[in-house]
Amino acid sequence: MTQYQEKAAVIRIERLSGDNVRLTFDCPDIAAAASPGQFVMIRVGTGNDPLLRRPFSIHQTDEDGHLQVYFKVVGRGTGMLAAVREGAEVSILGPLGRGFQVADSPACLVGGGLGMAPLLFLARKLSQLKRDRSRDTIILGGRTSSEVEPLVKDFEEFGMTVVATTDDGSYGQRGFVTAAFSSLSLPSPCTVYCCGPEPMLAGMSVLCRTRGYSCQVSVESVMACGMGACLGCSKPNRDGGYVHVCVDGPVFDAEEMAWNI
Amino acid sequence: MTQYQEKAAVIRIERLSGDNVRLTFDCPDIAAAASPGQFVMIRVGTGNDPLLRRPFSIHQTDEDGHLQVYFKVVGRGTGMLAAVREGAEVSILGPLGRGFQVADSPACLVGGGLGMAPLLFLARKLSQLKRDRSRDTIILGGRTSSEVEPLVKDFEEFGMTVVATTDDGSYGQRGFVTAAFSSLSLPSPCTVYCCGPEPMLAGMSVLCRTRGYSCQVSVESVMACGMGACLGCSKPNRDGGYVHVCVDGPVFDAEEMAWNI
Amino acid sequence: MEYLKGDVQIPDLRVNIGPLSLANPVMTASGTFGYAREFESLLDLGRLGAIIVKGISLHPRSGNPPPRIIETASGMLNAIGLQNVGVDRFIVEKIPYLGTLGVPIIVNILGDSLDEYRHITEKLSACEVVAAIEINISCPNVKKGGVAFGADPAMAAAVTRTVRETTSVPVIVKLSPNVTDVTVIAKAVEEAGATAVSLINTLIGMAIDLKRRRPALANVCGGLSGPAIKPVALRMVYQVAQAVSIPVIGIGGIATAEDALEFMLAGATAVQIGTANFVNPRACEEVIDGIGDYVLQEKLASVREMIGALQVG
Amino acid sequence: MEYLKGDVQIPDLRVNIGPLSLANPVMTASGTFGYAREFESLLDLGRLGAIIVKGISLHPRSGNPPPRIIETASGMLNAIGLQNVGVDRFIVEKIPYLGTLGVPIIVNILGDSLDEYRHITEKLSACEVVAAIEINISCPNVKKGGVAFGADPAMAAAVTRTVRETTSVPVIVKLSPNVTDVTVIAKAVEEAGATAVSLINTLIGMAIDLKRRRPALANVCGGLSGPAIKPVALRMVYQVAQAVSIPVIGIGGIATAEDALEFMLAGATAVQIGTANFVNPRACEEVIDGIGDYVLQEKLASVREMIGALQVG
Numbered sequence A, B: 001m002t003q004y005q006e007k008a009a010v011i012r013i014e015r016l017s018g019d020n021v022r023l024t025f026d027c028p029d030i031a032a033a034a035s036p037g038q039f040v041m042i043r044v045g046t047g048n049d050p051l052l053r054r055p056f057s058i059h060q061t062d063e064d065g066h067l068q069v070y071f072k073v074v075g076r077g078t079g080m081l082a083a084v085r086e087g088a089e090v091s092i093l094g095p096l097g098r099g100f101q102v103a104d105s106p107a108c109l110v111g112g113g114l115g116m117a118p119l120l121f122l123a124r125k126l127s128q129l130k131r132d133r134s135r136d137t138i139i140l141g142g143r144t145s146s147e148v149e150p151l152v153k154d155f156e157e158f159g160m161t162v163v164a165t166t167d168d169g170s171y172g173q174r175g176f177v178t179a180a181f182s183s184l185s186l187p188s189p190c191t192v193y194c195c196g197p198e199p200m201l202a203g204m205s206v207l208c209r210t211r212g213y214s215c216q217v218s219v220e221s222v223m224a225c226g227m228g229a230c231l232g233c234s235k236p237n238r239d240g241g242y243v244h245v246c247v248d249g250p251v252f253d254a255e256e257m258a259w260n261i
Numbered sequence C, D: 001m002e003y004l005k006g007d008v009q010i011p012d013l014r015v016n017i018g019p020l021s022l023a024n025p026v027m028t029a030s031g032t033f034g035y036a037r038e039f040e041s042l043l044d045l046g047r048l049g050a051i052i053v054k055g056i057s058l059h060p061r062s063g064n065p066p067p068r069i070i071e072t073a074s075g076m077l078n079a080i081g082l083q084n085v086g087v088d089r090f091i092v093e094k095i096p097y098l099g100t101l102g103v104p105i106i107v108n109i110l111g112d113s114l115d116e117y118r119h120i121t122e123k124l125s126a127c128e129v130v131a132a133i134e135i136n137i138s139c140p141n142v143k144k145g146g147v148a149f150g151a152d153p154a155m156a157a158a159v160t161r162t163v164r165e166t167t168s169v170p171v172i173v174k175l176s177p178n179v180t181d182v183t184v185i186a187k188a189v190e191e192a193g194a195t196a197v198s199l200i201n202t203l204i205g206m207a208i209d210l211k212r213r214r215p216a217l218a219n220v221c222g223g224l225s226g227p228a229i230k231p232v233a234l235r236m237v238y239q240v241a242q243a244v245s246i247p248v249i250g251i252g253g254i255a256t257a258e259d260a261l262e263f264m265l266a267g268a269t270a271v272q273i274g275t276a277n278f279v280n281p282r283a284c285e286e287v288i289d290g291i292g293d294y295v296l297q298e299k300l301a302s303v304r305e306m307i308g309a310l311q312v313g
């Protein structure tokens, strides 16, 4: 797989809510090569501190060479990235990792919090395939309205059923995405694509196993290189060994993982 | 002497020429306490790299609590400072050091390159004192027009004779400030206030000694603290010992210094 | 400073370094705070846990030629060369002001020989203001002295014993990180009577000016300090805290309350703030406030609960 | 890349590590470049001075539990735990691709015993592709092995001798910085037959997660690398270059051509680029280009003029 290190210009900055930012880059090589579930490593700042690139799922791409990331400000790196100016150039490395394996069966996309980020790209991809979309579902959950609402419209574009949940009930159904998922009657077979915090992924993994759905999960890990060179991003797998999130994932078959919850 | 660490808002950014930038801060405590020849230490960036504050002469202050610095982009720190946004807040420490000792005698101010920076503040101070200004002279020199021309008007405001020189003759007289100084007939006694590169200061020091003028020079040194705590900013003096630029200077009687040229 | 608002709740920040009681665990690191007066208009010196002054030798030293400092990635190198006014002038010129601050004054000392250490200690012990002595056996800047003492357990013990026998105030031994196993030195000085150890002093480093093809420092090598060295310092503090039973004082790249609390988790009873004073002259006070806030937020009975509380495994 | 424009002028960047000739002094540091293939779409592997692959042991190792890495100020800590596929799979799976690159391939090896070092060396010596062996005697991550060999001159010499006697390819010994006097170890391995020494490996460090009150790395300690350690690395390279007469390979925080040239001034014949590969996967190629530009601009007959050309005093 070919990867690129591009100097990408920031062409749009959207503050979707307090801490959640969506950046659009002009990044044609990576955008053209990317598939849903893959990620990029973005260099924040120019000095030696912070030193390492930060990983972000690819949120969307388009035919005009644009690439979007959608992220939450949680620390210094994301803080600096959120403060970038329109027109500034940022070094982006990608596309990285193995994304979602798109199946023919009806799809259920489940995103918790920032886990929604890669699902938009996936939803678009699914919508472009010649398949029956009427039985596809998207579940989007977050702690509160501001984490969910801003993206719902974007997801509704694809003609799939969108279910929203919030922990505090401020938008959509009150409760976790796992509860919403349990209460849905989904077609069978069905492929479930999940991204979100680990407890959610572990929960989804159990629910899917019970129902016999195949389940793909996108997981996170600290990363230094994002390309298999440092071996820093290990996660335990079911066999007692390790997988490396950046090259073996970030998307895994849920059955491969040893959840550490 | 009271010093302050202020969070100062950038209220004006002037790019006076390619690499030369003038910043105006809202910095009332330091502005009120400052005298000509003193300097400030400015924190560039927020991470650990670059780590140390950068020293800059106080270029001007006004009664509204504004403080200006005038600097050239020579490296990472000055580059970051030049890229600051209007409205951004920057940590400034000052006023630091011992400035010019303003004498009653006629004054000749000699600034080479960025050495002009502190002289504007000094010129204003001299112009405010009840003294005869008609015999005061200001010599401003630089490599080329863009280093000299942008400031000439500001200096002319004070009603003193302004002589400009450039190494390449692109503005004012061709040649060094030392040559311009030598060719002037100045009143005697006269106090000469100099700031600029060391060879210029060393040259001025010899010229003034020959003519019996008292000569004050503002010198530079690498600095970590700017306040006498690290002992890093030493310069050899005539006695074979060291002075510390940040507390014993930056302005010294030229006779005190051992020029290392 | 939550405890200054509304319902008063004062966090218990007191710690003890042997017989020495500190109001809080935050001290200034030697050589980075001058003789304290330099900072008087920028922070409340009376709030410091202790003040450790620039290293003092028997005779005045004029220090190294410039350049003496150079910035590095997240750090700096210094080769000040232990410039100081000498113990006699220190006692006359600096001690009176320091005595007015109401804060324990710890004097960092250095010498070229055991005799020199003994003499300085004798002179300082005569000053009531001196609450403790910190022995610099680790300074990398002066070619003789420094390194030799700090790198050899027997020599380190000898200096410690000499100072210990000469004074009744607490004796803190400041360890060099430029050794294969810092716990060996720590145990040797504990055995020799040290009240506490402080670590780390600077790592020996070098920078080169490519344009001039010369060392960036006139002294060629210098001491590396600042955030860059924090991981090394934290590791050594953790190792030493497990190896000795005297208090450990953590030093190295500390700039925030979080940094300080991490060193306490690793086993430090107190901390020293060095290079951060240059970047933020109010660093010590901000760290004290931040530790106070943490103690209240986490509802700790005392900051002492943090000492060595790291959960491993 | 001035020499690609108009009138062709090709800078002479060749250097020799004993009998091994390199097209330029820039190599990849072990453990930071995978097995090279990871970078194939990002830079021209054929332009590298040499490729040093991730450390190989006799048997496969699965490495440490996560978290294995954590960022620090201008650096990072790693405790990968020497994860690798083992020498047999390495030979079958990785060597064939590496052999196609037309660049000297240097294999970094590690072991728990002299026997293990001997066995790996035997197996690697049978591969024509292996241009040299770099012995990791300094890895701080694995509790046995690593540190013990690198911290003791006799043990370091013993490993060197074992490998030296087992193979005819050049043997580079990679030194640990976690010692009191690195020149003692360097002289010991020179004496024992090392073709060259490379330094520094990582400094042992630690980071703490205050929120969880736990070490940030599962392994507690890890190896510190990146720009933060460059001053320490530069100092040790300078010291070792003066102490030995075999070539010295500089490592530690190198990210730019200027960094590399500084190490050469300090006495390095070649350099390795580690952590910088993560930040900028094109770092090695950019450093090669930058050195070339410098050689032309400064009108040097060869980059070899830079080696040890530091003016001191």
Ligand SMILES: Cc1cc2nc3c(=O)[nH]c(=O)nc-3n(C[C@H](O)[C@H](O)[C@H](O)COP(=O)(O)OP(=O)(O)OC[C@H]3O[C@@H](n4cnc5c(N)ncnc54)[C@H](O)[C@@H]3O)c2cc1C
Pocket (backbone or CB within 6 Å): A039, A050, A054, A055, A056, A057, A058, A069, A070, A071, A072, A073, A074, A075, A076, A077, A078, A079, A114, A117, A118, A219, A220, A221, A222, A223, A250
């Ligand atoms: C493959 C992959 C894809 C990702 N995609 C996205 C995305 O699309 N949108 C997005 O917002 N984030 C995403 N992340 C997480 C993102 O990389 C981190 O939030 C970011 O690196 C934090 O950098 P920082 O410098 O702001 O935080 P730091 O200063 O490094 O850390 C600040 C705090 O955040 C915590 N933190 C660090 N990393 C994470 C993390 N991964 N998750 C939660 N907390 C963390 C730290 O423990 C610390 O407490 C992804 C991570 C991976 C591995």
Ligand SMILES: Cc1cc2nc3c(=O)[nH]c(=O)nc-3n(C[C@H](O)[C@H](O)[C@H](O)COP(=O)(O)OP(=O)(O)OC[C@H]3O[C@@H](n4cnc5c(N)ncnc54)[C@H](O)[C@@H]3O)c2cc1C
Pocket (backbone or CB within 6 Å): B039, B050, B054, B055, B056, B057, B058, B069, B070, B071, B072, B073, B074, B075, B076, B077, B078, B079, B114, B117, B118, B219, B220, B221, B222, B223, B250
């Ligand atoms: C008391 C004092 C007052 C000063 N006032 C002014 C002022 O009013 N305006 C102004 O433009 N500058 C002034 N300077 C110089 C200014 O502090 C430096 O230019 C600045 O610190 C460079 O920071 P940097 O990070 O951009 O450069 P660095 O990245 O630190 O260095 C980049 C390059 O610039 C060189 N350099 C570093 N410091 C200086 C220096 N002092 N002079 C020339 N080259 C240097 C370095 O050797 C290096 O080659 C003053 C210095 C002192 C000590």
Ligand SMILES: Cc1cc2nc3c(=O)[nH]c(=O)nc-3n(C[C@H](O)[C@H](O)[C@H](O)COP(=O)(O)O)c2cc1C
Pocket (backbone or CB within 6 Å): B230, B231, B232, C029, C030, C031, C032, C054, C055, C056, C078, C080, C082, C108, C136, C139, C174, C200, C201, C202, C223, C224, C225, C226, C227, C229, C251, C252, C253, C254, C272, C273, C274, C275, C276
């Ligand atoms: C400019 C400077 C001068 C120093 N002088 C001394 C000294 O005189 N005696 C001493 O024991 N340590 C001295 N040190 C070391 C510091 O006290 C401290 O141990 C070291 O800087 C690491 O802490 P830091 O990273 O917080 O700076 C000095 C450090 C610096 C930066």
Ligand SMILES: Cc1cc2nc3c(=O)[nH]c(=O)nc-3n(C[C@H](O)[C@H](O)[C@H](O)COP(=O)(O)O)c2cc1C
Pocket (backbone or CB within 6 Å): A230, A231, A232, D029, D030, D031, D032, D054, D055, D056, D078, D080, D082, D108, D136, D139, D174, D200, D201, D202, D223, D224, D225, D226, D227, D229, D251, D252, D253, D254, D272, D273, D274, D275, D276
């Ligand atoms: C993630 C990582 C893995 C490493 N693995 C090895 C290794 O297997 N063998 C080895 O000798 N050195 C290893 N090192 C050390 C590097 O080769 C190098 O000596 C060190 O990182 C300093 O150089 P740098 O600052 O350029 O990274 C590793 C370093 C890192 C960061």
Ligand code: FES
Pocket (backbone or CB within 6 Å): A222, A223, A224, A225, A226, A227, A228, A229, A230, A231, A232, A233, A244, A245, A246, A247
């Ligand atoms: S992040 Fe380096 S191997 Fe995965």
Ligand code: FES
Pocket (backbone or CB within 6 Å): B222, B223, B224, B225, B226, B227, B228, B229, B230, B231, B232, B233, B234, B244, B245, B246, B247
């Ligand atoms: S800059 Fe620290 S003493 Fe002058």
